Amino acid sequence: MSAEVTVHPQAATGPALVADLRSDTLTRPSAGMREAMVDAPVGDDVYGEDPTVALLEQRVASLLGHEAALFMPTGSMANQVALRLHAGPGQEVISDHLAHVLRAELGAAAAYSGITTRSWVAHRGLLDVDTALAVMVADGGPYQVGTACVVVENTHNFGGGTVQPLAAMRRLREQTRQVGVGVHLDGARLWNAHVATGVPLADYGACADTVSVCLSKGLGAPVGSVLVASQERVEQARVLRKRMGGGMRQVGILAAAGAWAIEHQLDRLADDHARTSTVAGILGGAYPEVVDPAAVETNILVLDTAAVGWSGPDLVAAAAGRGVLGYPTDTRHARFVWHLDADDAMTEHAVAVLLDLLGQRGTGRST
Ligand SMILES: Cc1ncc(COP(=O)(O)O)c(C=O)c1O
Known part of the structure; x- marks a missing residue:
């Protein structure tokens, strides 16, 4: 073996402990959740006859302070149906x-x-209302594309789990309403914003015409999202969902998992936030140019790896070789996400590996 080659002690056998922090979508259904699924009464939801789906929809609509809700297979479909409710061909979303x-x-x-x-x-x-309003074209006339909808993401995934300030969301809602532009809230992780700040879900819900929330991320359900809006919009959304191929049949078995998750696994998001904050504090304490611990508010840690000479993909590959899995969000950033199945031992392992790798600075690896 050449003297220049360094082999990590675990490399021969593979890492003993793997901290899979690629996403909070990786969680497996817990025992209580599986029991709830088995026992769920079901019916054909395309005919509107699944009682468990109906209960979930009522529950989420009420939590978010909207009239009605629609169970969706994915967050992407919930968002896309919402955008189609706001905008048609030739209109824009910003x-x-x-x-x-x-x-x-x-x-x-x-x-x-x-x-x-x-x-x-x-x-x-982070939502910058003045800039959003400056980009928005409320009435484009025959010359410019008219803005039909502004989308706010809370918490913000690629931003690093950023919580949008309620005051900014309220201001955007007021200003857009005055000129007839819609607001969609991509609340895939709105649960995390609610747990981090204590702001009631309905207060966030009041800042948008349509809101999507995911059950399959921090809450730990295997699948599902919910779109909430007015009764009229939800009826239109039902048609759009079917048109996109998202009509589902005896799907109460999945809605039961989501409903169970809301009752039993919402408050525990605070544990994910605490672990993420601990890691951010240690890494940011050693390398303030890589992460500002004060900006890490929920369960997502985005590291500016390029600030210490790593490209995002190279750092993620090096960490994976030592049993810490993350995701490169672009060439200079790496993301690590805490969730239901990431415990203290995995967190300590992640800290040790990432501290060590970030310490190998000045390697010229960034792109
Ligand atoms: C902010 C946000 N919105 C929407 C989605 C889409 O969810 P799905 O993967 O269920 O389509 C995601 C998924 O990661 C997300 O992070």
Whole structure:
């Protein structure tokens, strides 16, 4: 073996402990959740006859302070149906440059609904109301594309689990309402914002015409999202969902998992936040240029790896070789997400590996 090659002691056998922090979608249904699924009464939901789905929809609509709700297979479909409710072909939807609807739904708004999009650069995805309003074109007349909807993501995934301030969301709602522009809240992780701040879900819900929330992320359900809106909009959404191929049959078995998760696994999101905050404090204490611990509010840690000479993909690959799995959000950032199945031992392992790797600075690895 060449003297230059360093082999990590665990490399021969593979890491003994794997901390899988790629996403909070990786969780497995807990025993209580599986029992709830087995016992759920079901019916054909395309006929509107699944009682468990109906209960879940009522529960989520009421939590978010809206008239009605619709169970969806995924967060992407919930978002895309919502965008189609707001905008038609030739109209536009705007959001920040890191927004999931613009960056990670594979151009669905254009591909399925003929909707165009524009964005503004937002540090950590934080809502900047003045910039959003400056980008928005309430009435484009015959010359400019008219903005039908502004999308706010809370918490913000690629921004690093950023919580949007309620005051900013309220101001955006007021200003857009005055000129007849809609607001969609991509609340895939709105649960995390609620637990982190104590702001009631309905207060966030009041800031948008349509809200999507995911059951399959921090809450730990195997599948499912819910779209909430007015009764009239939800009836239209039911048609759009079916048109997109999202009509589901005896799906109460899945709705039961989501309902159980809301009752039993909502408050425990605080544990994920605490672990993420601990890691951010240690890494940010050693390398303030990589992460500002004060900005880490929920369960997502985004590291500016390039600040210490690593590209995001290279750091993620190196960490994976030592049993810490993350996700490179772009060339200079790596994301690590805490969740139901990430315990203290995994957290300690992640801290040790990431501290060590970040310490190998000045390698010229960033791109
Ligand atoms: C903010 C946000 N919105 C929407 C989605 C889409 O959810 P799904 O993967 O269920 O389509 C995600 C998924 O990660 C997300 O992070």
